Amino acid sequence: MDDVQVAVVGADPAGLLIALGLARAGIEVLVLDTGRDDIASANCAHDWSVLPGLDRLGILDDALRSGFADPRWCLFVLRTGERIDFDLGAALRGVTPFPFTLHLEHSRLCGILEHHLAREATASVERDVRVTGLVQDATGVDLGIGTADGARRVRVRWVVGADGTSSTVRRLLGLGFPGYTWPERSVVALVEADFAALGYASTTLQVDDRHGAVVQKVNDRRWRYTFAEPLTRHEEGSGVRIPRVLSAVLGEAPFRIVDWHAARMHERSAERYRLGRVLLAGDAAHVTNRMIGHSPTSAFFDAFRLIEALTAVLAERAPESVLDAYAEDRRRMFHQHVSPIGAARKHLVSQISDAERLETELESYRRTSVDTDELRDVLLLNSELEDRELVPPSAR
Numbered sequence: 001m002d003d004v005q006v007a008v009v010g011a012d013p014a015g016l017l018i019a020l021g022l023a024r025a026g027i028e029v030l031v032l033d034t035g036r037d038d039i040a041s042a043n044c045a046h047d048w049s050v051l052p053g054l055d056r057l058g059i060l061d062d063a064l065r066s067g068f069a070d071p072r073w074c075l076f077v078l079r080t081g082e083r084i085d086f087d088l089g090a091a092l093r094g095v096t097p098f099p100f101t102l103h104l105e106h107s108r109l110c111g112i113l114e115h116h117l118a119r120e121a122t123a124s125v126e127r128d129v130r131v132t133g134l135v136q137d138a139t140g141v142d143l144g145i146g147t148a149d150g151a152r153r154v155r156v157r158w159v160v161g162a163d164g165t166s167s168t169v170r171r172l173l174g175l176g177f178p179g180y181t182w183p184e185r186s187v188v189a190l191v192e193a194d195f196a197a198l199g200y201a202s203t204t205l206q207v208d209d210r211h212g213a214v215v216q217k218v219n220d221r222r223w224r225y226t227f228a229e230p231l232t233r234h235e236e237g238s239g240v241r242i243p244r245v246l247s248a249v250l251g252e253a254p255f256r257i258v259d260w261h262a263a264r265m266h267e268r269s270a271e272r273y274r275l276g277r278v279l280l281a282g283d284a285a286h287v288t289n290r291m292i293g294h295s296p297t298s299a300f301f302d303a304f305r306l307i308e309a310l311t312a313v314l315a316e317r318a319p320e321s322v323l324d325a326y327a328e329d330r331r332r333m334f335h336q337h338v339s340p341i342g343a344a345r346k347h348l349v350s351q352i353s354d355a356e357r358l359e360t361e362l363e364s365y366r367r368t369s370v371d372t373d374e375l376r377d378v379l380l381l382n383s384e385l386e387d388r389e390l391v392p393p394s395a396r
């Protein structure tokens with residue numbers, strides 16, 4: 001039997017961030033992962049609101065060196081060619097030192113997190129292992145782990161389940177994942193094409209009831225193109241349909257599809273984010289539609305808040321009830337803000353077929369784009385998803 005303070009199940013952004021934050025506070029942390037599939041077309045744009053948290057963890061400089069920063073995004077109305085531009089730099093002046101989107105591929109971000117984690121004496125990462133069992137009592141948790149060499153058990157004081165949408169930890173706790181599944185799947189293509197020459201900003205919401213998409217620049221050659229298609233179309237055919245979709249949008253401009261993936265989209269949240277000595281974070285706790293990117297953003301915010309709460313509890317600077325506050329705050333935030341805001345933005349991009357209704361929506365965005373104060377208010381909505389601090393500075 002080992003004796004570990006915290007086991008983090010899942011070594012993708014949520015799990016790696018939490019492990020790094022805990023290790024930086026001198027907490028002994030064991031990260032367990034089945035082995036990640038590095039999907040080239042995975043998320044690549046990180047909202048300005050998560051950047052102060054990355055900076056606090058000391059990884060923002062490396063992230064900016066590896067990716068790039070861009071303060072501009074736009075709404076592009078496909079039918080009319082209208083472009084409504086937004087400048088974070090002007091709107092967020094004085095609000096944050098990082099008024100831009102960080103464009104950095106998922107695998108590079110995870111690589112940076114792992115690199116920093118490897119330098120922490122109290123952290124260890126085990127790959128190609130699967131958490132298969134969990135029994136808890138008043139003082140800790142026995143985790144069952146399956147490896148290529150057989151099964152073993154590890155005794156830990158706390159467990160964080162950051163093991164994604166199909167979370168084993170959540171299932172072992174017997175917690176439901178109520179909500180609904182969208183009638184569409186997300187299809188993401190990594191494409192070599194010159195979207196910039198066609199007037200796309202590094203982050204572009206392409207508004208159209210037929211060809212609505214989110215288009216994000218990955219690097220000088222590659223762009224990430226995300227759209228939704230009905231579940232009534234076979235998933236096996238998605239790969240054939242992507243070139244047709246891109247041709248309809250790009251016209252004669254050349255393109256090459258480098259990679260793609262498709263997935264069902266859900267709006268779901270666990271019944272509770274804490275049960276005894278086990279906590280849930282990231283996609284294991286909640287998921288929203290994959291068009292708009294609020295799942296990764298709120299996974300980051302879960303991580304920042306959980307680091308704060310668990311560190312204070314383990315250092316005996318805060319009572320365990322702060323972990324209940326984490327669980328309740330994050331769940332309320334998902335239901336009241338993350339999910340409805342994500343759904344509204346998805347709706348704007350691809351679901352408004354009524355011309356009058358669309359015009360009303362666009363008019364509001366046109367006004368916002370030229371009114372710095374109004375734009376700041378809209379942008380601040382994202383940072384509010386982090387919610388209140390759980391532990392006073394004196395107890396951190």
Ligand SMILES: Cc1cc2nc3c(=O)[nH]c(=O)nc-3n(C[C@H](O)[C@H](O)[C@H](O)COP(=O)(O)OP(=O)(O)OC[C@H]3O[C@@H](n4cnc5c(N)ncnc54)[C@H](O)[C@@H]3O)c2cc1C
Pocket residue numbers: 009010011012013014015032033034035036037039042043129130131132162163164165167168169186188226261263281282283284289290291292293294295296297299
């Ligand atoms: C393939 C893929 C594509 C995605 N595409 C999009 C997208 O297009 N748009 C979007 O908004 N979001 C997308 N997401 C979601 C987005 O990446 C997440 O919101 C974000 O990465 C935060 O996720 P997470 O760290 O909470 O969980 P995940 O990224 O799902 O990571 C969970 C980790 O847990 C590990 N794991 C699972 N079960 C076990 C177990 N029993 N034992 C040990 N380890 C385990 C997995 O190997 C994985 O590394 C995608 C996620 C995946 C996995």
